[in-house]
Amino acid sequence: MEKDSKVRGTLNVEERAYLKTYLNFTKAEFLMTLQGLRTDQLHYRPEDKGWSIADCAEHIALSELSFFGLLQKQLERPPSPEIHDQISVSAMDIINRFSDRSKKNNAPDLVQPRSTFPEIAMTIDFFTNQRDRCLQYVETTQDNLHHRYWKHPSTGLIDLYLTIILMAAHSQRHILQMEAIKASLGFPA
Numbered sequence: 001m002e003k004d005s006k007v008r009g010t011l012n013v014e015e016r017a018y019l020k021t022y023l024n025f026t027k028a029e030f031l032m033t034l035q036g037l038r039t040d041q042l043h044y045r046p047e048d049k050g051w052s053i054a055d056c057a058e059h060i061a062l063s064e065l066s067f068f069g070l071l072q073k074q075l076e077r078p079p080s081p082e083i084h085d086q087i088s089v090s091a092m093d094i095i096n097r098f099s100d101r102s103k104k105n106n107a108p109d110l111v112q113p114r115s116t117f118p119e120i121a122m123t124i125d126f127f128t129n130q131r132d133r134c135l136q137y138v139e140t141t142q143d144n145l146h147h148r149y150w151k152h153p154s155t156g157l158i159d160l161y162l163t164i165i166l167m168a169a170h171s172q173r174h175i176l177q178m179e180a181i182k183a184s185l186g187f188p189a
Contacts, residue, residue, distance in 0.1 A: 027128070
């Protein structure tokens with residue numbers, strides 16, 4: 001009988017399927033949210049002077065690269081199964097926390113939108129390439145994801161399995177932000 005994935009550290013069939021489903025779902029939501037938007041709609045800023053839809057999309061795309069880089073860096077460290085019990089959040093805790101947009105966070109400088117991509121198509125291509133790379137990784141990895149960790153500022157200690165969930169939840173958070181911009185009063189018709 002196969003040991004539990006938390007003991008062996010690799011993904012089991014259910015975890016792999018869950019990650020693939022959630023990553024594909026948020027990828028489709030991202031693409032659907034941007035579909036058919038004109039330049040004036042993409043760059044419209046709500047009255048609170050927050051980010052535009054283009055800013056949110058750029059932030060999501062840059063964050064994909066950052067999260068995957070963090071994952072790769074943590075894989076260079078040896079596994080530490082003895083601290084797994086110190087994780088105090090679940091996948092659902094992360095999803096719920098990132099879906100709650102009533103609590104604002106400041107994005108790290110590395111992923112602040114700066115008009116990195118001159119056209120939205122470039123942002124979409126960058127995001128899609130990064131997300132597809134992550135999906136390919138999830139599909140094939142035998143890496144020990146449950147025994148490598150890092151400390152996220154708002155969730156605390158998480159393993160690399162939860163990091164992939166956090167990446168998808170993060171994109172979902174900003175998809176909700178883009179939808180809120182679309183629903184704002186001054187949004188161009």
